Amino acid sequence: MLDAILLTLKLASVTTVILLLLGIPLAWWLSRSGSWWSEVVSTLVALPLVLPPTVLGFYLLILLSPTSAPGQMIESLIGFRLPFTFAGLVVGSVVYSMPFVVQPIRNAFDAMGERPMEVAATLRASPLNAFFNVAIPLASSGILTGTVLGFAHTVGEFGVVLMIGGNIPGETQVLSIAIYDYVETMNWEMAHLLSLMMLVFSFLVILIMNLSEKKLRKRLA
Amino acid sequence: MSLYCRFKGSLGQFELDAEIELPESGVSVLFGPSGCGKTSLLRCLAGLNRLEGQFDINGESWQSDEYFLPVHKRPVGYVFQEASLFPHLSVRANLLFGHKRVKKTQNANGYISFDRLIELLSLGPLLERSVVRLSGGERQRIAIARALLTNPRLLLMDEPLSALDSHNKAEIIRYLERLQRELTIPIVYVTHSHEEVSRLADYVVVMDAGKTVAAGEVNAIFSRLDLPIQHDEIAGSVLNGVVAEADPQWGLVRIEVTGESIWSRDTGLQPGDHVRVRVLARDVSIALNPLVGSSILNCLRAQITEIKDDAAHSIALVQIKISNADGEQYIVARLSRRSISQLDLQVGKKIWAQIKSVAVM
Structure with missing residues (x-):
């Protein structure tokens, strides 16, 4: 059980860090680019919101499998196979949780408008400098929301994980899968315990997020 | 005449086609009705809008056909219509935002020290406050000081009083007149207010429909009979x-x-x-x-x-x-x-x- 909890936390942390590194620049580009194809990218990012996780997992499995061309390329590039490994889970989780990180951050960048960056430029800040010292702090409530939602959503995922990770204890068996496993084997006691933990965890995460977001907004209002 | 610019091109629906020469010191006002292009022209001077054209100041080129100096490399101070202070920073940090990014070698001419500027604009009591609960007048004073603390060689002001109530307006005008006496750099000031132009302008450029219509000393411009401004009830x-x-x-x-x-x-x-x-x-x-x-x-x-x-x-x-x-x-x-x-x-x-x-x- 402890294995599953630790693995889940590790997966969610790694996924969230990668999502922030990818998601913040992506959200900025989506917010500032006027090109039509940024909307195509935006739609692609949002797809996991509507697709059944199994569909997503299925395609990822095919894409990453050693029998497909991209899968072979990735395998020769990184030296190991992604499906049914922790790294594979991370890839799946990043795709699956992407919209929950990108959307709130993009909204925060949109709400900021052009003015703060113009002011920063007239105050001698280079575009990159202004991005870190003005855009990021001003979007902090959106970034916080994105971080928490990305983390929590990864903790709660099931379908994608099952499809590309399987159920290998200590390697790919995360909490949601473990619960499923306990129910399958009629171990109601453990299923109850883990489910209750998930419930309390989720409640606390969302409560803390709401409270700190309120505080941040107040400060920047 | 040491400030020369011409810009031509469209910004959205709007056509700008302007050419001006301004004196090397004093307040030059871009004057005209709303939507005549004066703010667009000011933004071109700052480099915030990029149109084809040319901009030379004191013999140095900031823009030509082959060259465009980006905004953050231009030694300009820009005061926007709304103070646009950074809400995540204190008053002091707002003031120092540009100041600390300026190379010390640029501090040479016409430099007003931090302390002197704080005194001129009575900002002392506000320094440690957060920018959230300040009056419109206080906010605009901070924005003006913040722009000047970058030791600009050109100060650009875009209707800095228009978002203020009449009480705050009168207060800021008094501060501006005080500053005018201390500053040696040229100021380009955009307004459609007859009162502001009569009080502050040394030199006026009248604009209409994206074009510069007339330019000259205040008395000469406002006594010309051929300009559309004469049709204002308060001309x-x-x-x-x-x-x-x-x-x-x-x-x-x-x-x-x-x-x-x-x-x-x-x-x-x-x-x-x-x-x-x-x-x-x-x-x-x-x-x-x-x-x-x-x-x-x-x-x-x-x-x-x-x-x-x-x-x-x-x-x-x-x-x-x-x-x-x-x-x-x-x-x-x-x-x-x-x-x-x-x-x-x-x-x-x-x-x-x-x-x-x-x-x-």
Whole structure:
């Protein structure tokens, strides 16, 4: 059980860090680019919101499998196979949780408008400098929301994980899968315990997020 | 003339085609109705808008056909219409945002120190506050100081008073006049307010529909009869004068304007003060002889220099000149067309101008 909890936390942390590194620049580009194809990218990012996780997992499995061309390329590039490994889970989780990180951050960048960056430029800040010292702090409530939602959503995922990770204890068996496993084997006691933990965890995460977001907004209002 | 620019191109629906030369010091005002392109032109000077053109300042090129200096490398201070302070920073951190990004070698000419600027704009008590609960006037003062702390070689101001209520407006104008006396750098100021242009401008560029229509000294521009600004109900001339004496018995001061006297309510002026007097065209009437038995205090000897019959507005505009050995200044009078005909007013005729009321700026 402890294995599953630790693995889940590790997966969610790694996924969230990668999502922030990818998601913040992506959200900025989506917010500032006027090109039509940024909307195509935006739609692609949002797809996991509507697709059944199994569909997503299925395609990822095919894409990453050693029998497909991209899968072979990735395998020769990184030296190991992604499906049914922790790294594979991370890839799946990043795709699956992407919209929950990108959307709130993009909204925060949109709400900021052009003015703060113009002011920063007239105050001698280079575009990159202004991005870190003005855009990021001003979007902090959106970034916080994105971080928490990305983390929590990864903790709660099931379908994608099952499809590309399987159920290998200590390697790919995360909490949601473990619960499923306990129910399958009629171990109601453990299923109850883990489910209750998930419930309390989720409640606390969302409560803390709401409270700190309120505080941040107040400060920047 | 040490600031030259021309810009041509479209911004959205809007066509800008402007060419101006501005003096190397003092306040130059871009003046015109809303939507005439004055803000777009100012943004071109800052590099915030990029149109084809050329911009040279003091012999240095900031933009040409092959070259464009990006905004953050231009030594300009820019004050936006809304103060646009950074809400995540304290007042002090806002002030220092640009200051600490400026290379110390750029601190050379016309430099006002941090402490002096804080004193000039009375910002001391605000320094440690958060920017959230400040009045509009306080916010704009901080924005002005923040821009000046980058030691700019050009200060650009985009209607800095338009978002303020009248009380805050009056306060900021006083601060601006104080700064004007200390600053040696040129200021380009955008406004559509007659009051601001009469108080602050040394040089005026009139804009209309994306084009520069006229440019020159304040008195010369506001006494031109061919500009659309004369159709404003509050159009008027701006005269430069010096306070000559006070008359405490009646609470008046006498202001000398190129040899002529204008009496005005004493608002605490001292003899020797240089003032601006604004005379609305609708407050000026013309008589062939000095009037006796009139309540009007101000009656100046003048000569008609131009008459423009404006049938479309059923009025006539008359430009008159007052002059002495020191020079000449012009006033515009708005009369009925019938009066022109009945008094047989013609260019060159010597007349008496009666001024019903004046505003000392």
